[in-house]
Amino acid sequence: xxxxxxxxxxxxxxxxxxxxxxxxxxxxxxxxxxxxxxxxxxxxxxxxxxxxxxxxxxxxxxxxxxxxxxxxxxxxxxxxxxxxxxxxxxxxxxxxxxxxxxxxxxxxxxxxxxxxxxxxxxxxxxxxxxxxxxxxxxxxxxxxxxxxxxxxxxxxxxxxxxxxxxxxxxxxxxxxxxxxxxxxxxxxxxxxxxxxxxxxxxxxxxxxxxxxxxxxxxxxxxxxxxxxxxxxxxxxxxxxxxxxxxxxxxxxxxxxxxxxxxxxxxxxxxxxxxxxxxxxxxxxxxxxxxxxxxxxxxxxxxxxxxxxxxxxxxxxxxxxxxxxxxxxxxxxxxxxxxxxxxxxxxxxxxxxxxxxxxxxxxxxxxxxxxxxxxxxxxxxxxxxxxxxxxxxxxxxxxxxxxxxxxxxxxxxxxxxxxxxxxxxxxxxxxxxxxxxxxxxxxxxxxxxxxxxxxxxxxxxxxxxxxxxxxxxxxxxxxxxxxxxxxxxxxxxxxxxxxxxxxxxxxxxxxxxxxxxxxxxxxxxxxxxxxxxxxxxxxxxxxxxxxxxxxxxxxxxxxxxxxxxxxxxxxxxxxxxxxxxxxxxxxxxxxxxxxxxxxxxxxxxxxxxxxxxxxxxxxxxxxxxxxxxxxxxxxxxxxxxxxxxxxxxxxxxxxxxxxxxxxxxxxxxxxxxxxxxxxxxxxxxxxxxxxxxxxxxxxxxxxxxxxxxxxxxxxxxxxxxx
Numbered sequence: 001x002x003x004x005x006x007x008x009x010x011x012x013x014x015x016x017x018x019x020x021x022x023x024x025x026x027x028x029x030x031x032x033x034x035x036x037x038x039x040x041x042x043x044x045x046x047x048x049x050x051x052x053x054x055x056x057x058x059x060x061x062x063x064x065x066x067x068x069x070x071x072x073x074x075x076x077x078x079x080x081x082x083x084x085x086x087x088x089x090x091x092x093x094x095x096x097x098x099x100x101x102x103x104x105x106x107x108x109x110x111x112x113x114x115x116x117x118x119x120x121x122x123x124x125x126x127x128x129x130x131x132x133x134x135x136x137x138x139x140x141x142x143x144x145x146x147x148x149x150x151x152x153x154x155x156x157x158x159x160x161x162x163x164x165x166x167x168x169x170x171x172x173x174x175x176x177x178x179x180x181x182x183x184x185x186x187x188x189x190x191x192x193x194x195x196x197x198x199x200x201x202x203x204x205x206x207x208x209x210x211x212x213x214x215x216x217x218x219x220x221x222x223x224x225x226x227x228x229x230x231x232x233x234x235x236x237x238x239x240x241x242x243x244x245x246x247x248x249x250x251x252x253x254x255x256x257x258x259x260x261x262x263x264x265x266x267x268x269x270x271x272x273x274x275x276x277x278x279x280x281x282x283x284x285x286x287x288x289x290x291x292x293x294x295x296x297x298x299x300x301x302x303x304x305x306x307x308x309x310x311x312x313x314x315x316x317x318x319x320x321x322x323x324x325x326x327x328x329x330x331x332x333x334x335x336x337x338x339x340x341x342x343x344x345x346x347x348x349x350x351x352x353x354x355x356x357x358x359x360x361x362x363x364x365x366x367x368x369x370x371x372x373x374x375x376x377x378x379x380x381x382x383x384x385x386x387x388x389x390x391x392x393x394x395x396x397x398x399x400x401x402x403x404x405x406x407x408x409x410x411x412x413x414x415x416x417x418x419x420x421x422x423x424x425x426x427x428x429x430x431x432x433x434x435x436x437x438x439x440x441x442x443x444x445x446x447x448x449x450x451x452x453x454x455x456x457x458x459x460x461x462x463x464x465x466x467x468x469x470x471x472x473x474x475x476x477x478x479x480x481x482x483x484x485x486x487x488x489x490x491x492x493x494x495x496x497x498x499x500x501x502x503x504x505x506x507x508x509x510x511x512x513x514x515x516x517x518x519x520x521x522x523x524x525x526x527x528x529x530x531x532x533x534x535x536x537x538x539x540x541x542x543x544x545x546x547x548x549x550x551x552x553x554x555x556x557x558x559x560x561x562x563x564x565x566x567x568x569x570x571x572x573x574x575x576x577x578x579x580x581x582x583x584x585x586x587x588x589x590x591x592x593x594x595x596x597x598x599x600x601x602x603x604x605x606x607x608x609x610x611x612x613x614x615x616x617x618x619x620x621x622x623x624x625x626x627x628x629x630x631x632x633x634x635x636x637x638x639x640x641x642x643x644x645x646x647x648x649x650x651x652x653x654x655x656x657x658x659x660x661x662x663x664x665x666x667x668x669x670x671x672x673x674x675x676x677x678x679x680x681x682x683x684x685x686x687x688x689x690x691x692x693x694x695x696x697x698x699x700x701x702x703x704x705x706x707x708x709x710x711x712x713x714x715x716x717x718x719x720x721x
Contacts, residue, residue: 048119048126048285049197049309051174051189056310058299059182063317064341065334066102068180073098074334075106080164082115089116089170089191092178095316096195103318104203105332108152112199113164119171124189124309127168127198128206133159134223140330144226145219147204150330166202168195175311182314190314197304200318204329205305207231207289209239209253211282216242216249226329227289231276232261253288254280260321262328268320269302277307291321338415340407341365343377345422346390350459350508351398351429353451358426360393364407366415373411378403381410400427400458430455434553435505435514436486439546440464441498446488447471447505449481450553456480463504465495466524498545502526514558516565518547534560543567572644573601574652579640580626582658585633587665587720592633594658598642599624600650609645616645635662666720667698668712675719676712684712 077097081090093114119126129147133139136155139146149165152158170191177188184190207227210217218224224240231239234257242249252258260266260274268274275292277283286307296302298310302319318326327333346361364375365388374381375389382391396403402421409415430453437446445462449455457471457479472479474489481487495501500519506512515529518541529535539562541547551564580595596612604610606621617627631638638658644650668676670683687696690704697704698711 048169049124049194050286050307051122051124052308052310053122054310055186055312056298057186057312058310059184059313060299060301060303060315060317060319061182062099063103064339065337066099066317068095068098073101075101075104076109077101077106078109078111080111080113082113082117084172085114085116085170089176089178091180092176092191093168093170093195095180095192096199099192099196099316100199100203100318102334103323104326105334106153107156108158110149110152110166110203111164112202113167114195115167115169116172117169118173119169123171124174125168125170125194125198127166127202129166129202129204130163131160132220132225141226141229143223144229145208145223146226146330147202147206149202150204150226153332154330166199168198168202170194182316184312184314186312188311189309193304193309193313193315196316196318197309200305200322200326201289203326203331205289205322205326209288211250211253211287213282214250215245215247216251216253218242218244218249230260230262230265230325230328231288232259232273233257234259236261250282253278254282256280258288260325260328262325264324264327265321266324268324274302274321274325283307296321336368338368338370338409338412339366340409340415340417341367341387343405343407343417343419343422348423348426351426353429353432353455353507355395356398356428356430356455357395358398360396360403360423362391362393362405362422364389364391370409370411370415373409376408376410378406384409396425398426398428398458400456401425427456427458429458429460429507431457431460431481433457433460433481433505433507433513434558435503435516435549436553437488437546437548438503438516438518440494440501440503440518441545443491443494444488444546445491445503445505446486447481448486448553449483452483454480454482459508461506461508462489462491463506463525465497465501467493467495469493500540502529504529514560516547516549517541517562518543518545518567536561541565541567543569570602572604572647572650574642574650575599575601577640577642577652577654579654579657582661585661585664590633590663590665590667591630592661594629594631594638594640596627596629596640596642596654597624598627598652604644604646604650611641611643611645613641619644631658631660633663634660636660666715666718668715668718669720670695676715676717681712681716684709 077100079094079097129149131148132145133148133151134145135142136151136159138155140154148160175188176191177184178191180192206225208218208220208225209228218228218239228239233252239252242252256278258276258278260276266273275295277287277290277292279287290307291302291305293306293308296306298313301317302321304315304317304319305322323333342365344363346363349359351358362377367387369384375384377391378393380393402424405419405422407417430451431449432451433447434450436448460471461468469491471489474491502515502517502523502525504512504525505514511532512529512534515525515534517523517526517535521538521540526535530537541562544567548566549564550566551559576599578597580597583593585592600623603623604619606619608619610617610619612627612629615629637656638660640654640658642652666676668680670680673679684696687694687704692702694704696708698708
């Protein structure tokens with residue numbers, strides 16, 4: 001067996017550039033140049049765990065199996081304080097010892113000495129094994145250095161009973177938080193965390209690699225640490241395959257791609273291999289012998305053995321990865337007993353109105369479950385599939401009450417967990433809702449309860465245009481709806497889709513409950529409404545809101561679809577007017593005929609009178625409507641105006657589309673008799689004195705007077721054929 005005591009180890013750890021350790025007595029200063037690359041550590045008191053000064057406000061609690069109560073421990077760890085160690089700081093260090101004493105197993109007590117002393121700025125504490133040993137009796141690996149505390153366990157005897165197994169030095173000037181609860185205030189460091197971290201190094205969580213700015217080194221007196229044995233690259237190449245003292249090995253140490261290859265450490269991580277801290281610029285005291293900071297940041301269960309600690313941060317567990325790594329190196333861990341660690345809620349369905357029941361999904365986390373039997377949750381048995389395990393409790397009664405959850409294993413009833421009031425059941429939903437009226441313009445929805453009992457509206461949702469709202473969010477708390485009753489609900493945030501949209505009613509259980517579509521087809525909810533046979537594709541209500549359900553709401557199967565809804569008809573409007581065929585001038589009467597095609601929105605009833613220019617025409621009910629007009633020939637453009645007599649606002653004008661043929665026949669043939677005679681004279685005299693728009697205004701000066709009489713007399717007796 002070869003022994004390297006604290007004197008020699010001081011040389012080793014000095015050569016490791018700021019390794020986190022207590023590096024030995026001042027006499028070692030003369031030896032620190034052995035590797036010729038550590039002028040930065042002249043007094044051998046090398047820096048340790050570094051504080052960042054940044055508040056993180058994170059806390060990782062003790063392991064679930066830890067108990068602060070007195071009782072047997074799986075490891076015996078003796079703690080001796082130096083004479084200057086403050087009494088008020090001792091409980092925090094003792095708590096760290098107690099956590100380790102329940103995290104590992106010992107057959108030989110571990111002896112720790114704690115010292116209160118001055119350290120460089122930002123260095124919180126330092127620790128290292130008092131000595132390292134190799135090739136002792138029963139050493140699992142030949143030619144590997146082991147921390148004395150671990151070597152004692154493997155050898156089954158105290159190999160150096162006269163000395164402590166590690167020395168931990170705490171910085172006397174650090175602003176410490178000395179509480180045990182992990183609730184660390186701003187600007188101070190948690191002593192429990194620091195002590196727990198440094199004791200990990202003293203137990204052997206420490207590698208021997210080093211870098212001098214050019215080349216990489218590993219091992220002490222040519223013998224690597226057991227920690228080094230498990231370090232590998234991403235391709236699983238062991239670092240011990242490289243030649244120490246070479247540039248190539250130096251590049252490997254600065255690759256940011258070093259991993260722990262031990263089976264237990266990897267298994268504890270769950271996915272992949274634990275990643276070590278190997279920044280591209282060697283960081284003395286941080287590189288190699290820690291987990292990668294960015295991979296296990298503050299708040300992570302495995303963050304204790306990273307190289308930096310924040311203020312307002314606590315980590316009161318070694319973490320599963322660090323313990324797995326310790327096991328790989330040779331430490332025994334206490335047997336893991338069956339333990340139900342946690343049960344949390346996942347999804348909860350809404351209340352099913354057909355059965356007044358719901359489903360609750362839970363996630364149960366456990367470890368060391370029995371190999372046979374079932375996982376039992378509130379009396380329901382589930383096969384054990386592995387942690388975390390998802391289970392679904394179905395057909396639970398909706399009553400709005402809090403629900404306790406009891407979890408156990410059928411083959412180990414002592415392995416149990418109770419979570420009081422873990423979740424709350426939905427309110428009773430003995431309702432079956434249908435849409436009674438929908439008004440997207442007023443943004444109101446009227447619902448009807450077609451069930452035979454009263455119930456609440458929990459879980460009921462309305463959706464329109466990609467937006468949804470829970471009815472309970474639109475109503476005062478506790479509103480219920482009696483059997484057969486209706487309720488009008490205002491939805492202020494309803495999208496502005498009165499011109500075309502849809503609305504879905506859904507209780508979040510199974511298919512949609514009701515649906516209506518207006519204005520345009522193909523709205524957001526139409527696809528599922530089609531699938532659930534609530535609506536025929538590409539059908540929609542035409543008209544104005546409100547849209548009213550006219551079917552039998554109690555029919556089974558339900559009467560649903562556009563044919564069971566009504567809309568307020570659009571008002572009568574002339575949508576288009578088109579000029580059809582135009583005839584030539586008829587000399588008998590100097591007129592021509594013009595075909596007019598009119599398309600209405602909501603046309604008037606057949607039999608109504610429609611005024612077309614000066615002609616009153618009886619509407620025949622056709623839409624589009626074709627009418628042939630007799631109009632005077634004038635050789636000018638003619639405007640055509642259509643007005644429904646019973647609805648004067650239903651009107652339209654075709655401007656400038658019709659060109660009347662040139663005049664033909666006799667304008668003085670006032671009775672269109674074919675010649676100008678005494679009958680025309682009598683008609684002229686009845687129009688004499690007329691002003692504006694007069695039939696006998698032959699010269700167009702808007703008055704029938706003697707000038708028009710002279711024109712008439714010059715044509716008296718003429719034939720107009």
